[in-house]
Amino acid sequence: MNNSKIWLSSPHMGGNEQKYVQEAFDSNWVAPLGPNVTGMEQDLEMYLANQASVGALSSGTAAIHLGLVLLDVQAGDTVLCQSMTFSASANPILYQGATPVFIDSEWDTWNLCPIALEEAIVSEIAKGTKPKAIIAVHLYGVPYQIEAVRAVADAYEIPILEDSAEALGSSYKGQKCGTFGDIGVLSFNGNKIITTSGGGAIVTPTAALKEKAIFFATQSRDAAPHYQHSEIGYNYRMSNICAGIGRGQMEVLDDHVAQRRLMHDFYASIFEEVPGLTVFTVPNTDYFANYWLSAILVDPEKANGMTRETMRLALETENIESRPLWKPMHLQPIFEKYPYYGSTVAETLFENGLCLPSGSNLTVDDRNRIKTAILNLFA
Numbered sequence: 343m344n345n346s347k348i349w350l351s352s353p354h355m356g357g358n359e360q361k362y363v364q365e366a367f368d369s370n371w372v373a374p375l376g377p378n379v380t381g382m383e384q385d386l387e388m389y390l391a392n393q394a395s396v397g398a399l400s401s402g403t404a405a406i407h408l409g410l411v412l413l414d415v416q417a418g419d420t421v422l423c424q425s426m427t428f429s430a431s432a433n434p435i436l437y438q439g440a441t442p443v444f445i446d447s448e449w450d451t452w453n454l455c456p457i458a459l460e461e462a463i464v465s466e467i468a469k470g471t472k473p474k475a476i477i478a479v480h481l482y483g484v485p486y487q488i489e490a491v492r493a494v495a496d497a498y499e500i501p502i503l504e505d506s507a508e509a510l511g512s513s514y515k516g517q518k519c520g521t522f523g524d525i526g527v528l529s530f531n532g533n534k535i536i537t538t539s540g541g542g543a544i545v546t547p548t549a550a551l552k553e554k555a556i557f558f559a560t561q562s563r564d565a566a567p568h569y570q571h572s573e574i575g576y577n578y579r580m581s582n583i584c585a586g587i588g589r590g591q592m593e594v595l596d597d598h599v600a601q602r603r604l605m606h607d608f609y610a611s612i613f614e615e616v617p618g619l620t621v622f623t624v625p626n627t628d629y630f631a632n633y634w635l636s637a638i639l640v641d642p643e644k645a646n647g648m649t650r651e652t653m654r655l656a657l658e659t660e661n662i663e664s665r666p667l668w669k670p671m672h673l674q675p676i677f678e679k680y681p682y683y684g685s686t687v688a689e690t691l692f693e694n695g696l697c698l699p700s701g702s703n704l705t706v707d708d709r710n711r712i713k714t715a716i717l718n719l720f721a
């Protein structure tokens with residue numbers, strides 16, 4: 343039987359990517375600007391139903407960093423951040439010399455808990471600093487509690503930086519993720535739902551704000567014949583080659599979303615009958631998830647002593663990749679000295695959660711191997 347590696351999430355080309363890259367070579371637009379960059383931005387704006395402007399950047403991390411710059415986060419400021427996330431959500435807070443304050447998750451969406459969020463705001467204000475921004479994440483493509491988080495943000499007039507790196511193609515009440523924040527962030531890293539090999543985008547409510555982001559992303563060059571600079575600049579623009587891959591990927595984005603959702607349904611049907619195992623699923627029909635990664639939660643007490651680690655190791659022997667959920671930021675050596683608000687939801691998710699192979703390029707054969715491996719484990 344075929345025993346090649348089944349990956350958690352790997353790049354999946356649609357076919358037209360090379361055509362756009364070839365065009366870049368043919369026209370010698372081998373630079374961090376050009377028709378593919380403009381085309382990719384237009385494709386994304388259309389995909390987001392023209393609710394926002396999009397600036398293509400070198401990575402999602404760069405987009406988060408520029409988002410904080412646009413929100414005027416400076417040294418000494420405080421930024422609230424969902425703890426249950428990838429470190430790229432939080433690192434740019436430190437790039438700015440600001441202080442991260444981490445917030446627990448709630449059980450429905452595994453994202454920012456609005457109650458802990460408000461508690462943190464009240465407490466930080468009492469300590470003398472009003473937080474400058476809120477970083478909210480759509481974990482594994484499941485939208486956070488959009489209305490509850492927005493209500494808290496508005497009550498205290500703190501802007502939201504929406505980390506939608508995992509949620510291109512997800513939506514809430516029909517509105518696309520990426521367009522809910524005061525600024526939004528997308529990622530096209532190799533493992534994401536579409537890829538430019540490496541890349542990202544900043545999503546802004548106005549074209550003027552996008553222009554400002556691109557100004558920062560291209561070394562903050564003032565209007566002058568020589569190189570003149572009045573503000574700190576960055577080299578964060580997407581290259582026209584990467585954008586060529588992105589334009590090809592935009593043609594298959596909806597197909598990727600459908601395939602990832604199919605993987606989620608596949609796991610839901612396998613685990614339906616297994617006590618102590620739950621597949622991470624949206625709380626109700628207002629939420630539409632791209633299910634970038636399918637994740638499960640194992641309750642060892644109800645699952646006959648099965649743990650996520652036993653499962654991970656058993657899958658590994660079958661050459662099937664799986665991975666624990668993101669380790670919360672407040673438990674990371676680099677971040678543990680910063681304040682944290684909430685209880686142990688994020689920690690419990692980390693201890694008992696596992697991400698399973700979710701790629702849009704997995705075959706029927708791959709699914710059969712995964713299913714057999716799981717059923718053998720519970721036999």
Ligand SMILES: *Cc1c(COP(=O)(O)O)cnc(C)c1O
Pocket residue numbers: 401402403404427428430431479505507508528529530531540541542
């Ligand atoms: C991938 C990811 C990022 C970073 O995006 P890059 O393009 O890899 O820099 C940020 N936040 C989250 C939640 C991510 O999953």
